[in-house]
Amino acid sequence: MPAKRELTMRQLRQMLRLHHDGLGARAIGRVLGVARSTVQDNLMRAEAAGLTWPLSADVTDEELEQRLFVRSGVKSGFRRRSEPDWAAFARELKRPGVNLMVLWEEYRETNADGYGYSRFCDLFREFERRLSPVMRQHHAAGDKVFVDYSGKKIGIVDPATGEVREAEIFVAVLGASNYTYAQATWTQTLPDWIEAHVRMFRFFGGVPRLLVPDNLKSGVNKASFYDPEINRSYGMMATHYGVGVLPARPRKPRDKAKVEAGVRFAQSYILGRLRHQTFFSLGEANNAIGLVLERINGHLMRRLGLCRKDLFTSIERPALRPLPPADYEFAEWRLPASGSTITSRSKASTTRCRMR
Numbered sequence: 001m002p003a004k005r006e007l008t009m010r011q012l013r014q015m016l017r018l019h020h021d022g023l024g025a026r027a028i029g030r031v032l033g034v035a036r037s038t039v040q041d042n043l044m045r046a047e048a049a050g051l052t053w054p055l056s057a058d059v060t061d062e063e064l065e066q067r068l069f070v071r072s073g074v075k076s077g078f079r080r081r082s083e084p085d086w087a088a089f090a091r092e093l094k095r096p097g098v099n100l101m102v103l104w105e106e107y108r109e110t111n112a113d114g115y116g117y118s119r120f121c122d123l124f125r126e127f128e129r130r131l132s133p134v135m136r137q138h139h140a141a142g143d144k145v146f147v148d149y150s151g152k153k154i155g156i157v158d159p160a161t162g163e164v165r166e167a168e169i170f171v172a173v174l175g176a177s178n179y180t181y182a183q184a185t186w187t188q189t190l191p192d193w194i195e196a197h198v199r200m201f202r203f204f205g206g207v208p209r210l211l212v213p214d215n216l217k218s219g220v221n222k223a224s225f226y227d228p229e230i231n232r233s234y235g236m237m238a239t240h241y242g243v244g245v246l247p248a249r250p251r252k253p254r255d256k257a258k259v260e261a262g263v264r265f266a267q268s269y270i271l272g273r274l275r276h277q278t279f280f281s282l283g284e285a286n287n288a289i290g291l292v293l294e295r296i297n298g299h300l301m302r303r304l305g306l307c308r309k310d311l312f313t314s315i316e317r318p319a320l321r322p323l324p325p326a327d328y329e330f331a332e333w334r335l336p337a338s339g340s341t342i343t344s345r346s347k348a349s350t351t352r353c354r355m356r
Helices: 009-020 025-032 036-048 061-069 086-092 100-110 117-131 190-204 232-241 253-274 282-298 308-319 347-355
Strands: 144-149 154-157 164-174 180-185 210-213 220-222 332-334 343-345
Touching (some): 144 190, 180 190, 180 282, 190 232, 282 308
C-alpha cells in the first residue's frame, strides 16, 4: 500500500528548495512546522526517487506524489505477498472445528513469506464485508436449520368449483451451506407445520443439531428470551429426530436472518417463476416447487464460486446426523372433558377429522 503522506505538495516543494539552499533537516522542520524526522524521511524518499531542486516544470503534484510515496515497480492496490483463495477459506471455515488460526497455519505451511496472522485476519474480514454489507454470522456445518413460513402465498384452483384457495409456503435453510427446502401447505397449523418438518428432514437426508424456528404459535406456545415454551407435539417430533429447538428471540431479527434471506430468495424464485402456471392440487404445486428448488440450490454463489448443492454435498451433508428408521407420526395432545388424564390422537385420526 502507498505510504502515508504527512506534508502538502507545497511543503514538499519548499522542503526540496530549502535543502538545496543548504538548510539542515532541523531548520527545515522549524520553517515547515513539522518534526525533523518527517523532513529526514521525505528527503530520503526524494533521494531514492532521484528528485533534486529545481524540479522540472513538467513534474506535476500527482507525479511528485507518485514518485515519492508509491513503491517502485508495484501497482497501486497490488499486494506483494502471496494472496490466498479467500472464497475457499470462507467455505472451509464452515467445517466443524475450523477457525482462522487453523487456516492461517495451513496457509503459512505453503507460503513461508505470506501474511502474518493479524494481517491475514484483516484481509479475510475485508473479503467477508464484500460478501455482505452487514455483520455475518458463522454457522458450522450440520449445526442449525432455520425454518419459517413465507408471508406470500400460492394460489391453487379447485377443479370442481373453480375456487382459488391460497396455500402457505414453508421454507427451511441450512446454516452453513444455505441449502434450501420449500413446500406448500394448506395452513400454518400444527399438523401441517410438523409434516413439513418431516419432509424437510427426508429432503436433507439427515438431521442437524438445532432447529431455529420463528416464534410461530404452531411450534412455540410462549415466546421468551430465556425460557421459551415449546409446543408438546413439536417437542416430541424434535425428540424423535434427536434435534434441539432454539426459537429465534423476540425482536432479534439477526437470529433468523438466514431464513429470512432464504424466504426472500424463495419468493423471487418460486413465486416469480411460477406466477404464470395454474395448479389444481397441492401435489402439483409441490412438484413445481421441487423443480424450482433444483434451480435455487444449483444457483452459483458468485463470491464463493460454488452453488448451494455443492456446499451441501461437500461440507454440510457429512456433518448431519442420520435419520431415524421411521418418519415421525403426528400426535396431538389434548385434555379430556374431565381433565383427569392426557390423551393423544394419531396422524391418521387427525387426518380424518380434517377431511370431514
